[in-house]
Amino acid sequence: MVEVVTELAKRLNGIAIISSDLQESDLQGADLESITAYITNFFKDEKSPKILNRDILEQIMQTRIQEAIIHEPVIQKPRVTPPAPSNFSIRSLEVKKTGAKAADFAEYFNNRLERLKAMIIAGRNVKFAEVVKDIDSIKQYMNGRELGIIGMVYDKITTKNGHILATIEDATGTAKILFLKPSKESSKEQIQLFSEADKLLVDEVVGVRGRISAPFIMANTLIRPDIPIKQRKRTEEDMSIAFMSDVHAGSKLFLEKQFRNFLKWINLSTSYKQDIAEKIKYIVVGGDLVDGIGVYPNQESELTIESIYRQYNFLFELFSEIPENIEVFMLPGNHDAMQRAEPQPQLAEEFLKEMKFKNIHMISNPGYVTLDGIKVLSYHGTSLDSVIHGIKGLSYSKPEGAMLEVLKRRHLSPVYGHNPIVPSSTDQMIMDQVPDILHMGHLHKNGSADYHGTLIVNSGTWQARTSYQIKLGHMPTPAVLPVYNTKTMELYNVDFNLIND
Numbered sequence: 001m002v003e004v005v006t007e008l009a010k011r012l013n014g015i016a017i018i019s020s021d022l023q024e025s026d027l028q029g030a031d032l033e034s035i036t037a038y039i040t041n042f043f044k045d046e047k048s049p050k051i052l053n054r055d056i057l058e059q060i061m062q063t064r065i066q067e068a069i070i071h072e073p074v075i076q077k078p079r080v081t082p083p084a085p086s087n088f089s090i091r092s093l094e095v096k097k098t099g100a101k102a103a104d105f106a107e108y109f110n111n112r113l114e115r116l117k118a119m120i121i122a123g124r125n126v127k128f129a130e131v132v133k134d135i136d137s138i139k140q141y142m143n144g145r146e147l148g149i150i151g152m153v154y155d156k157i158t159t160k161n162g163h164i165l166a167t168i169e170d171a172t173g174t175a176k177i178l179f180l181k182p183s184k185e186s187s188k189e190q191i192q193l194f195s196e197a198d199k200l201l202v203d204e205v206v207g208v209r210g211r212i213s214a215p216f217i218m219a220n221t222l223i224r225p226d227i228p229i230k231q232r233k234r235t236e237e238d239m240s241i242a243f244m245s246d247v248h249a250g251s252k253l254f255l256e257k258q259f260r261n262f263l264k265w266i267n268l269s270t271s272y273k274q275d276i277a278e279k280i281k282y283i284v285v286g287g288d289l290v291d292g293i294g295v296y297p298n299q300e301s302e303l304t305i306e307s308i309y310r311q312y313n314f315l316f317e318l319f320s321e322i323p324e325n326i327e328v329f330m331l332p333g334n335h336d337a338m339q340r341a342e343p344q345p346q347l348a349e350e351f352l353k354e355m356k357f358k359n360i361h362m363i364s365n366p367g368y369v370t371l372d373g374i375k376v377l378s379y380h381g382t383s384l385d386s387v388i389h390g391i392k393g394l395s396y397s398k399p400e401g402a403m404l405e406v407l408k409r410r411h412l413s414p415v416y417g418h419n420p421i422v423p424s425s426t427d428q429m430i431m432d433q434v435p436d437i438l439h440m441g442h443l444h445k446n447g448s449a450d451y452h453g454t455l456i457v458n459s460g461t462w463q464a465r466t467s468y469q470i471k472l473g474h475m476p477t478p479a480v481l482p483v484y485n486t487k488t489m490e491l492y493n494v495d496f497n498l499i500n501d
């Protein structure tokens with residue numbers, strides 16, 4: 001049994017037995033305290049045996065969404081300890097378009113390669129840098145010569161014998177790199193190398209060290225740009241940052257009752273987890289602010305608000321109830337009213353007419369905000385689909401897994417072409433700064449992890465399960481708000497589906 005399931009089993013002792021088909025991923029991002037309460041409530045009239053399996057859990061999750069209690073209008077209450085004045089800076093990415101000619105794309109890819117190459121070399125790889133050669137120059141060397149190359153993955157196949165054969169490209173040519181399938185005699189390092197090679201994504205930039213065995217290079221090391229290992233940054237002040245995404249205001253499935261529960265909570269108008277609410281100083285909203293218009297065929301039938309302007313007006317009406325001393329940062333996503341290609345600029349002024357609040361700030365997608373010294377990189381996460389499809393073992397139920405792979409590659413959208421990127425002479429999807437927190441949404445599933453001292457957070461959604469998600473078997477975690485205390489470094493998942501107040 002795994003950790004979260006074990007913890008739930010402990011809490012349900014004497015109430016229910018957990019079936020073996022229940023996986024850790026089914027409980028990913030769940031607020032265990034509330035889940036325990038729902039399950040206890042669900043089984044209260046049942047005669048034994050009470051067994052909690054996947055189907056019953058799914059039923060409970062759906063019921064809790066439908067049963068959410070709507071509260072009285074929000075009354076703002078003053079905070080017991082007012083937070084110190086906010087201290088933040090925003091770095092929105094500039095969207096500089098170039099043409100769409102072959103030369104423009106060549107310039108874009110060259111910029112991606114050169115900057116990630118510099119990161120690979122600047123990493124911990126001084127010795128590696130000494131052996132790096134241009135691919136074109138390799139042909140002058142004899143078999144057996146050890147050398148390194150840095151390039152972009154052109155393709156990757158598995159050979160008949162189960163080895164991985166990758167084609168790597170730099171500005172001078174292409175090289176065939178062979179990663180041998182581990183045998184019983186293989187060392188831990190060889191097994192690890194093969195496993196990392198198996199995760200190679202088309203268009204990612206990697207360094208390879210190996211020995212020439214014409215026409216191949218037999219790889220012995222694979223190096224990604226990666227982020228350095230560091231201590232997690234914390235603040236002196238006892239404060240928190242809340243993360244939210246995929247509000248989808250205007251959708252029939254937008255969970256307005258739950259959102260109003262959140263508004264009541266953040267105004268300290270409920271006793272529910274007030275100790276967490278009163279420390280919130282910043283909120284970052286990671287895209288899909290509204291459901292949009294014409295995002296997919298026949299979307300009209302799934303909307304409660306069919307005007308894009310009114311969708312934004314409704315969104316800002318809701319956010320106007322957030323206390324003024326909480327700074328809110330919002331970026332767009334693939335459902336918002338603008339170009340799909342990333343980076344996406346800040347939401348246009350024409351949608352902000354009803355938005356007259358000084359504490360709400362629009363940023364680009366992706367965008368950086370530094371909050372009392374904590375650097376947050378927020379990106380909607382549109383590329384996570386292609387990362388999950390490209391790497392075996394990743395899934396929609398664990399968004400943090402795909403986000404971690406993105407961090408290792410120092411590139412927010414490593415696979416080119418699945419989700420559009422603005423052709424630009426500078427690849428702005430490269431993570432040129434190492435964030436203290438990497439925040440994304442898009443998958444509608446909460447998840448978190450620590451990687452090399454960077455906190456990874458996916459903030460789920462405020463939209464109920466869509467018919468599309470039912471078709472794909474995706475189970476979202478709606479109305480669960482991750483709140484990170486930057487002093488204690490604790491992350492809470494606050495569930496707004498039911499407040500028994």
Ligand SMILES: [Fe+2]
Binds near residue numbers: 246288333442443
């Ligand atoms: Fe979304």
